[in-house]
Amino acid sequence: DSDKLQLYLCDDLKRKFSFFLQRLNTTKSNKPVSVYGIFYYFDRMKRHMFIRLRCIQSLQKKREFSFQIITKIQLEQKKNERNLWIFFASVISHLANMSFRAFVCIENKISEVTFASLSLKSLGDKVKELINNRTDLKAENPFNFKIVDINDQSIDNDQKLRSAFDTDPVCFFVHFIDRNNDKEMKYPNDEKRDIENIELDQNKPWNEANKVAHTIVEQMVEKKRNGIVIVSTSLDQLARPNDRWFFQNIPFTMMINSHKYMKEKKVISPYVVYSFHSENITFDNVTIDGCVYVIDCVINGIGHFHITQHLIHTRQSVIHYTFQQHVFTVLLPIDSNKFMKSGIDLYEKSNFDEAISLIRFALCVRLQTRSDPDIDIAHAFYWLGKVYNEKGEFDKSIEYHKKALTIRLDKLEPDHIDIGESYNMLGIAHDNKREYDKALEFYQKTLVIWSKKLDSSHSDVADSYNNLGRVYYMKAEYDKAYKHHKKALDIYSKKSDENQIKVAICHCHLGNVHYRKGEYTKSIECHKKHSKISLGQLGKDHTNIAASFNNLGNSYFEAGEYEISIAYHEQALDILLKKFDERHAFVAISLNELGLVWIKGKMQINKAKEYVDKALEILNDDKNNSFDLELAKSYDVLGLILEKSEKYEEAIQYFEKSLEIRAKNLNDNDPYIGWSFHYLASVFKNKNDLNKSIEYGEKALKLRLNKLDHDHPHVGESYILLGDIYLARGNKTKAKKCYENAFGVFNTRFGEQHQKTVRVRLILEKVNEVWLSILFYFQQAYIIVDETKELIKLKDLTFEELIQQIYSCLNLQCLEKMQQENLKFELVDMSDNIINSDEAVQQSFMMEKPSFKILWKSIISEKYKIIKNALVVMIAISKYTDKKKYDDLSNVKDEDVKNFKQLFEQELNYTFVTNESPQMTEKDVRSFLTKFTAKYKLHDNTHKYDGLIMIICGHGENGNMLVTSDGKSLSIDGIRESFGCDILESFNDLPKIFIIDVCRGKNIPTAQATTRTRGKTQKKGNVQSLGHSGDGFLTIWSTISGYQVADFSLLSKCMKSVVISKYKSGCPFKQILDDVRRETRKSKNGEWYCVEAQDTTSYDIVFVARKKS
Missing domain, CATH: 3.40.50.1460 (Rossmann fold)
Known part of the structure; x- marks a missing residue:
């Protein structure tokens, strides 16, 4: 009675014998098991147990004795317990003296090893011994290796090593590790064919092989044959000869190439279709790299058994094996529509990976059972594209939608509603990739079809207008964006009861357009309508409400209502903190907005830094760079804080980082790039690098005049900044002109009493006083260029600063003269002393009114x-x-x-x-x-x-x-x-x-x-x-x-x-x-x-x- 056996063994014997007892106790599961060479099978009907002692050489001579004892014990059931003890004692005696044998493969060379103790250390020592004896190894560091079994499972502890000895023969593979990058060095034949990552419609041999398999399965079902059909790479390397120890339930590896069991073998390179006939099939430590079809057959497994693709079986089949790795299992006959529906249901629940798995399988079945691509195949491609779009894998989404579109264009009329849907999804994917011109092209095709095939008041037509409006908005074509969003709103409003949320979203879009156009009062009006409808439909804690409050905060900020702006942004932040983790990127968006208001509106460094530091901590963890533009805004806020703290070099670095991100993610003429230019112009002005300041200031103004209305408030901001720069350079005329232009902008947009208008008017009134204060602040000097005298101002009195100021005085004729005549200039004072160092500059400024002159020198010489x-x-x-x-x-x-x-x-x-x-x-x-x-x-x-x-x-x-x-x-x-x-x-x-x-x-x-x-x-x-x-x-x-x-x-x-x-x-x-x-x-x-x-x-x-x- 094995349940009552009490054996006291040393550790090694416990390891060796515990498996025998474990398998003996589970014989009623009707599973044959191989343990350290002891293979036995319990026949429930005949109440016999057959035992074969394979790998233990010293017991092979007593093979008949062992069989007689076990058979007799089973027949007498528990009456001959003494004989059972005798047998166990014999087995233990031989196990104690037994050495373990295995094969080790190192760089395609196989060696046999034996070791007394079944431990990872013993195996490792043997491997190192083999490596020491090899002079032909390619590995840079041969003692940095890992050991895997025949199924490529890593052997990294004693338990896995013991499990590996369930296989026959026992074989280990040594893979060397590259010490520079810790990547495993692979050698030929290490990797299996990657069927999964080959696009299903492109892998024609695989599809053709499975079509043949389906035909064979149908024939076997019709003729009531039991067995399996396999589609995989070649199985020849798994084949083993039958050593006649098996009278029934022959292991699968012995069926391969056996005419008794293997009835068909069709090669469709690189795959092979096999057909095996048998009521019971036992897979013994094999991995089938492909699909297995089971027809009314009992499937068992020994050791590690795995199927890389699908296990497809009839309802009468019995699978007596629990797979260690997931195997996609399906009933025959396969209903692809059922899998499609399940996949779509999972998509609706946002279980995208599971949805892809089911839809791919449905597509696989359709490709393998139909002669030509049809609408159902296009339908599967369409849904795969839709799921990948939601996953954020836009390139894959585009790939699948294009395949769906190709089939639909071939099978349907060119204005079919489904073709419009394919165009729409391609537009959405390109939109998400920020490829706005391509998105626009597909959205316009969608609108043409839907306007023709659907009622003019259909919500899909309104959706199409909304999509077009969004793309025009992102392209900074705000008048076109407004026109399309307004059309969408008019359609939704005809059935407002059905489309309350969509009406609210249209108000949100229109509010954003007004905001970008600088129409802040209209923007506030639209966003209030959005928040009112959304509050009634969604409740006060919905994320749409947070978005609405953030938009209101932005509009009030631009209008100069900073307290109201802060209040709305704080409400938005409260909602987002309730709905998301405090480190969610949406939380960072609100923190950024608050930081911007506090530094740019309220001029409070500490408050602004508190918010932006939290935002940066969140955004720096964004591994997918999905919120790069928000990161750019964080850099803006940090730059403004540093500029106000007079840390100009650091501020410049952050503004340049922001510009780099925007240039990478936006069109060259996007208004947000204008802000980067504006901030750089401001910080260079404060750094007294007026040439660069003017360069960036004029870039910002040019971009804004090109993309925005000429009376846009941001254009006014550019004029004020340029006015300040020209005033600092001493060009009062240009400065005054810029201030006048700014006054015209703000007076038109905000009226005479608005704070921005009043500020510019005061600057204009006091421009002479400002000019005098600038002259007092900077040290003055004169530079004489070709008898023309120019006033320059220096702050730091360095040679580099003086040279920069001189360059600002050189007109176009001077620069052309230098190029054409190959000249350079030499700087001297009025006594012709050369000025070439900071000390010389400072010495010159000891005079009351220092003057410098330029001498032209030829640079053409033999050197x-x-x-x-x-x-x-x-x-x-x-x-x-x-x-x-x-x-x-x-x-x-x-x-x-x-x-x-x-x-x-x-x-x-x-x-x-x-x-x-x-x-x-x-x-x-x-x-x-x-x-x-x-x-x-x-x-x-x-x-x-x-x-x-x-x-x-x-x-x-x-x-x-x-x-x-x-x-x-x-x-x-x-x-x-x-x-x-x-x-x-x-x-x-x-x-x-x-x-x-x-x-x-x-x-x-x-x-x-x-x-x-x-x-x-x-x-x-x-x-x-x-x-x-x-x-x-x-x-x-x-x-x-x-x-x-x-x-x-x-x-x-x-x-x-x-x-x-x-x-x-x-x-x-x-x-x-x-x-x-x-x-x-x-x-x-x-x-x-x-x-x-x-x-x-x-x-x-x-x-x-x-x-x-």
């Missing part, structure tokens, strides 16, 4: 060469085929190309050539260079270029190699050599600049490559080996030091800004390069960068912009 008409070629590789080895470098495409193009093509007006595709194979690069040389006739220099500039951006490898998109390497030195004097003799005496900006991990340039040489006089390093045998080559290396990290585009960004700011003064390029290096190091990620130069020129280079034709 300088001028570039006026350069040819610039750029190789920019940003996409790579092997994503595991090389990440795509999006910044190369999005930033580097743009920055270098703005510098050389737009600013300097040089000829700029680059590859069109972000992908370039080795062959593509060679072809590109050959065609480039021929097209621009470089061997003869027909176009009379006076300089050649080559830029290379992409991944690199040690040895100064450029990695192409196909993973191959090209020698950078070789590319450079192809433009050397020996090959391009026409460029022999012309400047050549080579800019190498690659992401190369530890590969910073070697000492030889970074050595600065001047012509042929410097002997250090072999200059010829770098691909140039003569004078005239300047190579700039920018690489990333330390471990490989993303490309930050710092070189292109800094080079653009520094060159543009310096070249007009005739500043030599090598001096500019020093400034580029310093600017790079100051940047946030600059510590990763190493910018060096290898110089074989005997002169310096000066850039001059080419005259525009």
